[in-house]
Amino acid sequence: MKSGFVSIIGRTNAGKSALVNSLLEEKITLVSHKQNATRRKIKAIVMHEKDQIIFIDTPGLHKSSATLNQMLVESAIKAMGDCDLILFVASVFDDLKNYEEFLTLKPKVPHIIVLNKVDLTDNATLLKKLNDYAKFSDHFKAIIPYSCKKKTYKKLLLDEIVKYLDEHEYFYDPDFLTPSSQKELYRDFILESIYENLSEELPYSSEVIVTKAKEKSNLIIIDAQIITDTHSHKAMLIGKDGITIKRIGKDARKKISQLAQNKILLNLYVIVKKNWQKDEDFLKKNLNYEE
Ligand SMILES: Nc1nc2c(ncn2[C@@H]2O[C@H](COP(=O)(O)OP(=O)(O)OP(=O)(O)O)[C@@H](O)[C@H]2O)c(=O)[nH]1
Ligand SMILES: [Mg+2]
Incomplete structure (x- = not known):
């Protein structure tokens, strides 16, 4: 019996969060076509035959001077050290520069490259990409094409991952999908709905805090605050006659x-809450970016 931790690392939009959902066969993470969607690490417990793999979804690696974004990138880099194996995720269209930048971070544990979104390309392009990565073969343990949509090579990927985990008792109850709390998952689902319903900048100036999640016999009652930075953004979140907030x-x-x-x-x-993105105390206390 094996059990171990696998951090999912890569640039924004590569499909890291989608990969977690696809391997778990359940939606627990926030997925969006918008950049820098994931703000908090979420863990997923995937049982593969007798072995247990705990995946850690992380924010995308990117360069930014904003306090919030720096905290996100730092938390992803920290996750690279807190695991037995790294999955470096890149879309089949991504430039190898992203991988070279990842290597400059000098990962201390082995890594596998997941070449994602292969459903969007043809074999010739995929082969060329695999060939491009081959010159780094001293660095990675394996490179596996994948599609979150079609789940191609899922078993192959899971088989490969468990090779790098140690024999260990299960860290978590194998019946659980995630050790993350309900409140954490719900907040990200609300945030995902904000990404879906509002354009460009607004999701980035907004955050969600779940203040209550209480289960009654046939109902879960959830209270959540949407934090935003200006009154005009508040008006846009609510919309005319409350139409936008109702949709969210x-x-x-x-x-x-x-x-x-x-x-x-x-x-x-x-x-x-004005300037919440720059208020380090607020970010640390309420938004769990660093955990
Ligand atoms: N066609 C296709 N689309 C995919 C695949 N994987 C992910 N996507 C899409 O790619 C977009 C980004 O996916 P995410 O999982 O949110 O990307 P991420 O790497 O977590 O991004 P950040 O959280 O911003 O770092 C979404 O619109 C997904 O639906 C895939 O295998 N095939
Ligand atoms: Mg993500």
Whole structure:
């Protein structure tokens, strides 16, 4: 019996969070076509035959001078040291420069490259890409094409991963999907709905805090605050006659209900907090970026 931790690292939009959901066969992480979507690490417990793999989804690696973004990148880099194996995820279209930059971080544990989104390309392009990576073959243990949409080579990937884990008792109950709390998962589902319903900058000036998640016999009651930085953003989040906030609530409720297999009563409150992205104390205390 093996059990171990695998950090999922890579540039934004490579499909790290989608990979977690696809390997778990359950949606627990926030996925978005927008950049820098993931803000917090979420763990997923995947059982592969008798072995247990704990995947850690991390924020995408990118360069930025903003306090919030720097904290996100630092937390991803920290995750590279807190695991037995790294999956470096790149889309089949990504430049190898991203991988070279990852190597400059000098990962201390072995890594496997997952070449994702192969459903969007043809064999010739894929072969060429594999060939390009081959010149780094001294650095990686394996390179595996993958598609989160089609789950090609899923077993091959899981078989390869367990080779690098140690014999160990299960770290977590094998019946659990995640050790992350309900509140953490729900907050990210609400944030994902904000990404889906609002354009460019607004999701980045907004955050979510779940203040209550209480289970009654046939219902989960959730109270959440949406924090935003200005009154005009608050007005946009709410929308004319509350239409936008209603849509965010409806979408989030659907996702949460799917995961929790229960009815959901979701109360959303929009709160203005100026410059919250620069308030390190607030970020550390409320938003768990560093954990
Ligand atoms: N066609 C296709 N799309 C994919 C695949 N994997 C991910 N995507 C899409 O790529 C986009 C980014 O996926 P995410 O999983 O959010 O990417 P990420 O690496 O977690 O991004 P950050 O959290 O910003 O670092 C989403 O729109 C996904 O639906 C895949 O295998 N095939
Ligand atoms: Mg992500």
